[in-house]
Amino acid sequence: MAQITLIEAVTQALAYEMAHDDSVVVLGEDVGVNGGVFRATQGLQEKFGELRVLDTPLDETTIAGLTVGLAVQGMKPVAEAQFEGFIYPMMEQIACHAARLRHRTRGRMTVPAVWRAPWGGGIRAPEHHSEANEHLFTNIPGLRVVLPSSPARAYGLLLAAIRDPDPVMFFEPKRIYRQYKEEVPDDGEALPLDVCFVLRDGTDVTLVTWGAQVKEALEAADALAEEGISAEVIDVATLTPLDFDTIAESVTKTGRCVIVHEAPRTAGFGAEIAARLMEECFYDLLAPVQRVTGYDTHIPLFRLEMKYLPSVERIVDAAKRTLAVS
Amino acid sequence: MSIAAKFEIEYLQYLDKDGKEVRKDLPAFAKDLDQMVELYKLMVSTRVFDAKSVALQRTGKLGTYASCLGHEAAHVGIGSAMKREDSLAVSYREYGAQLYRGVQPREVYMYWGGDERGNDFAKAPKHDFAWCVPIGTQCLHAAGSALAFKIRNEKRVAVCTIGDGGSSKGDFYGAINVAGAQKLPLVAVIVNNQWAISVPRKIQSGAETLAQKAIAAGLPTIQVDGNDIIAVRKAMEDALDRARNGEGASVIEAVTYRLGDHTTADDARRYRGEDEVKEAWTKDPVPRLRKWLEAKGAWDETKEKAWLAECDDWMDKEVDAYLQTKTQPVEAMFDYLYAELPADLVAQRQQAIDLDRKSHG
Ligand SMILES: Cc1ncc(C[n+]2csc(CCOP(=O)(O)OP(=O)(O)O)c2C)c(N)n1
Numbered sequence: 001m002a003q004i005t006l007i008e009a010v011t012q013a014l015a016y017e018m019a020h021d022d023s024v025v026v027l028g029e030d031v032g033v034n035g036g037v038f039r040a041t042q043g044l045q046e047k048f049g050e051l052r053v054l055d056t057p058l059d060e061t062t063i064a065g066l067t068v069g070l071a072v073q074g075m076k077p078v079a080e081a082q083f084e085g086f087i088y089p090m091m092e093q094i095a096c097h098a099a100r101l102r103h104r105t106r107g108r109m110t111v112p113a114v115w116r117a118p119w120g121g122g123i124r125a126p127e128h129h130s131e132a133n134e135h136l137f138t139n140i141p142g143l144r145v146v147l148p149s150s151p152a153r154a155y156g157l158l159l160a161a162i163r164d165p166d167p168v169m170f171f172e173p174k175r176i177y178r179q180y181k182e183e184v185p186d187d188g189e190a191l192p193l194d195v196c197f198v199l200r201d202g203t204d205v206t207l208v209t210w211g212a213q214v215k216e217a218l219e220a221a222d223a224l225a226e227e228g229i230s231a232e233v234i235d236v237a238t239l240t241p242l243d244f245d246t247i248a249e250s251v252t253k254t255g256r257c258v259i260v261h262e263a264p265r266t267a268g269f270g271a272e273i274a275a276r277l278m279e280e281c282f283y284d285l286l287a288p289v290q291r292v293t294g295y296d297t298h299i300p301l302f303r304l305e306m307k308y309l310p311s312v313e314r315i316v317d318a319a320k321r322t323l324a325v326s
Numbered sequence: 327m328s329i330a331a332k333f334e335i336e337y338l339q340y341l342d343k344d345g346k347e348v349r350k351d352l353p354a355f356a357k358d359l360d361q362m363v364e365l366y367k368l369m370v371s372t373r374v375f376d377a378k379s380v381a382l383q384r385t386g387k388l389g390t391y392a393s394c395l396g397h398e399a400a401h402v403g404i405g406s407a408m409k410r411e412d413s414l415a416v417s418y419r420e421y422g423a424q425l426y427r428g429v430q431p432r433e434v435y436m437y438w439g440g441d442e443r444g445n446d447f448a449k450a451p452k453h454d455f456a457w458c459v460p461i462g463t464q465c466l467h468a469a470g471s472a473l474a475f476k477i478r479n480e481k482r483v484a485v486c487t488i489g490d491g492g493s494s495k496g497d498f499y500g501a502i503n504v505a506g507a508q509k510l511p512l513v514a515v516i517v518n519n520q521w522a523i524s525v526p527r528k529i530q531s532g533a534e535t536l537a538q539k540a541i542a543a544g545l546p547t548i549q550v551d552g553n554d555i556i557a558v559r560k561a562m563e564d565a566l567d568r569a570r571n572g573e574g575a576s577v578i579e580a581v582t583y584r585l586g587d588h589t590t591a592d593d594a595r596r597y598r599g600e601d602e603v604k605e606a607w608t609k610d611p612v613p614r615l616r617k618w619l620e621a622k623g624a625w626d627e628t629k630e631k632a633w634l635a636e637c638d639d640w641m642d643k644e645v646d647a648y649l650q651t652k653t654q655p656v657e658a659m660f661d662y663l664y665a666e667l668p669a670d671l672v673a674q675r676q677q678a679i680d681l682d683r684k685s686h687g
């Protein structure tokens with residue numbers, strides 16, 4: 001079986017589902033002949049034709065609104081925003097319609113659609129190509145927000161997102177699109193959208209993260225292990241609706257938690273997890289919950305961007321701060 | 327049959343692809359050969375600048391860069407028709423217009439080199455907008471600028487440029503629509519280079535011309551040969567005059583061709599044929615004007631060589647200045663968010679500084 005990257009896993013999932021479900025369509029800018037600017041939709045137009053893999057006019061409002069219309073009529077659209085920084089014009093269609101049509105019509109109309117977008121910084125890209133803004137969507141009721149962090153999870157979660165009867169935001173950490181390859185059987189097996197993934201067991205501190213930061217969190221766990229500190233690493237993967245139980249179980253065991261994300265700190269999704277820990281796990285905490293996040297600034301252009309993104313060093317420091325409290 | 331409305335779209339061209347005049351009524355500015363030589367020189371220096379930028383990117387000294395190869399007549403035509411007090415809102419590749427207005431190559435390099443300071447124009451007008459990557463959004467900034475000029479009774483015009491792809495965006499329609507309703511001093515130029523990354527012009531709209539989108543907004547409009555600087559400049563002058571005289575906004579569609587890749591991160595061979603590109607090169611705006619100037623006796627090989635040498639010197643100086651610019655300190659992330667650093671950010675800013683010092687030993 002071939003080893004594939006995260007981006008190839010996205011393509012593999014799209015191709016699988018399009019082959020097995022005629023109602024699945026892909027639409028966006030440059031998704032056709034060009035196969036997407038990151039090649040996520042490579043080869044799909046050749047296989048499935050120009051209407052099922054539609055190059056749209058350059059207008060995100062058009063893409064998002066078409067997606068709602070397609071979904072209501074029983075299609076399963078997978079829309080692409082070329083970068084997360086260009087998703088804002090889609091916001092109205094997503095927040096006002098996709099996320100609330102089921103609610104508005106008491107279940108008569110539903111929006112089984114997926115919005116994909118390459119997400120996050122760290123690839124020396126131009127302005128607006130490096131945003132992490134998942135928190136703008138986690139605050140919208142009626143949406144699922146998913147962020148895979150490995151080829152296998154990208155494949156399984158994207159299949160689940162397409163099959164889900166409700167709208168799903170699927171943010172792809174572009175920094176790790178081609179970070180490594182792994183075997184991902186093309187068996188059409190979806191992964192659940194309602195669980196966090198425990199990637200590494202530990203007993204002293206829980207590192208909670210998602211997206212590209214999973215890489216730094218795992219490296220931090222390695223570094224901590226060298227100093228005799230045992231860190232558990234959780235990839236949240238589906239931010240909303242949240243599987244808080246997995247996080248609570250881990251933190252109840254370790255008593256310490258560091259939340260890592262690259263979006264700005266204030267009102268980032270880490271704040272939600274920290275608040276839940278305060279509400280539900282207060283008596284099991286041995287130290288204040290720590291956050292390692294992007295600063296409350298715009299992600300800088302690339303000369304400074306690595307100084308903005310959470311580093312292994314910052315995660316290790318934060319973990320040690322939780323351990324310094326006795 | 328009764329007819330509710332009728333329209334036709336004028337097409338304007340003075341020089342054909344070989345630099346031959348296709349009409350005799352040359353506009354006044356085109357009779358001033360010294361001025362035409364200046365325009366030609368800027369088209370050439372823009373091209374030299376552009377090649378330098380691509381070379382910088384290829385050697386790792388620049389991030390992704392959007393080339394303007396082939397757009398020189400359109401861009402210089404737009405920039406040179408404007409007055410300094412007018413305001414320009416570009417997308418990202420209109421360097422020919424911007425260099426005319428005083429943007430320095432080193433500033434372009436900085437922006438694409440990952441340094442925000444490139445947007446802090448030292449010599450270009452402070453009221454010109456920064457590069458605008460979110461497609462189309464700048465059109466409404468120009469409309470808002472035009473509204474400000476109108477409210478304050480200033481004889482100034484706001485100009486925006488937008489791509490063929492960008493003309494699909496609601497922001498573009500919104501801008502020309504309000505400009506028509508309020509008679510705003512706005513000139514919206516669609517630089518139709520046939521491609522929006524890999525998406526061809528015909529996918530953007532079923533309309534025969536993009537210029538005719540202006541009809542729905544109630545605006546005068548024209549399609550021009552965007553590789554003929556005389557046509558671009560003439561259409562710009564007419565539109566700017568109307569706007570300055572209180573007659574409202576206009577749309578211009580400048581038809582050109584993107585001779586290069588979309589950006590250095592793109593490979594256009596994936597989606598367009600060699601033949602089309604070869605054919606487009608025969609309409610190259612630079613040799614076209616050169617031939618015309620040479621036929622008038624205003625330019626020759628010696629002058630060309632001398633000017634190219636001057637351009638090389640200029641760009642070498644600009645590249646040096648760029649390469650010698652030190653990266654901003656880490657706290658620069660925080661220092662331009664608000665007029666004053668809010669108290670709540672002081673600690674984060676200090677943390678960033680401390681971490682940076684620590685990691686540099
Ligand atoms: C809102 C938005 N969506 C998508 C993009 C990505 N993108 C950058 S340039 C481009 C194509 C633009 O084509 P066009 O408007 O014709 O201008 P050109 O690049 O040809 O000058 C796209 C889709 C973007 N920058 N902004």
Ligand SMILES: [Mg+2]
Nearest residue numbers: 489490521522
């Ligand atoms: Mg274009």
